[in-house]
Amino acid sequence: MKLNKKDLLLYAVTDRHWVGKQTLFEQVEEAIQNGATLIQLREKHLDEANFLKEAIAMRELCHRYGVPFIVNDNVEVALRSHADGVHVGQDDMAARDVRRLIGDEMILGVSAHNVQEAKAAQDNGADYLGVGAIFTTATKKDATAVSLSALKEIVANVDIPVVAIGGINENNILQLKNTRVAGVSIISAIFGAEDIGSASKNLLKLAKEVVK
Numbered sequence: 001m002k003l004n005k006k007d008l009l010l011y012a013v014t015d016r017h018w019v020g021k022q023t024l025f026e027q028v029e030e031a032i033q034n035g036a037t038l039i040q041l042r043e044k045h046l047d048e049a050n051f052l053k054e055a056i057a058m059r060e061l062c063h064r065y066g067v068p069f070i071v072n073d074n075v076e077v078a079l080r081s082h083a084d085g086v087h088v089g090q091d092d093m094a095a096r097d098v099r100r101l102i103g104d105e106m107i108l109g110v111s112a113h114n115v116q117e118a119k120a121a122q123d124n125g126a127d128y129l130g131v132g133a134i135f136t137t138a139t140k141k142d143a144t145a146v147s148l149s150a151l152k153e154i155v156a157n158v159d160i161p162v163v164a165i166g167g168i169n170e171n172n173i174l175q176l177k178n179t180r181v182a183g184v185s186i187i188s189a190i191f192g193a194e195d196i197g198s199a200s201k202n203l204l205k206l207a208k209e210v211v212k
């Protein structure tokens with residue numbers, strides 16, 4: 001499946017930090033039912049076998065709702081779970097190598113923090129860019145800060161769609177208006193919310209304001 005730009009609108013990235021009352025699957029299903037347009041499975045501490053098992057089940061769940069499914073960091077798990085794509089950062093496998101492994105049909109997302117990284121990612125086969133952290137975040141301790149003006153500069157210098165990531169929530173999301181991003185990528189404001197369904201609904205409404 002190649003990327004449909006519209007699918008980037010409310011891009012939810014998982015984090016099992018808030019698993020408890022609900023399983024990760026229940027959380028993801030609630031997010032999808034209420035507006036998440038794309039799911040990325042992000043597992044930082046799971047062993048390979050369980051990561052693969054979970055990715056297969058998550059891909060099935062996403063596809064039941066017609067939502068694309070992307071695996072964070074692990075190309076092997078993305079391939080073996082028949083995910084729609086994979087997202088890699090600057091410290092992961094090089095975008096060019098990932099593209100060679102996944103072929104032309106799978107989606108490749110790459111993190112970028114400046115115009116140089118963004119252009120290189122585009123040249124090396126990225127379908128979209130994840131740019132951030134735009135706002136302060138507790139979710140990724142080693143995140144590099146990216147200002148709103150740097151985000152705009154990146155968007156202006158590439159042809160592929162860009163999603164903003166990092167600390168985005170219902171209170172600050174409208175600051176992304178006029179940045180020309182294709183969507184917002186969110187972890188804690190969805191999966192850390194008391195009510196994932198109503199948070200997803202509100203964020204979708206606001207994301208539409210940002211992207212229109």
Ligand SMILES: Cc1ncc(COP(=O)(O)OP(=O)(O)O)c(N)n1
Pocket residue numbers: 011013040042072073087088089090092109110111129130131140163165185
């Ligand atoms: C959509 C999106 N954008 C950026 C990131 C961050 O990726 P990375 O820099 O590899 O950091 P980790 O997520 O691996 O901690 C992302 N995951 N998704």
Ligand SMILES: Cc1ncsc1CCOP(=O)(O)O
Pocket residue numbers: 132133134136137138139140143165166167168185186187188189
């Ligand atoms: C994965 C990632 N990459 C840059 S910031 C970030 C964390 C996003 O999480 P949150 O939406 O909770 O700030």
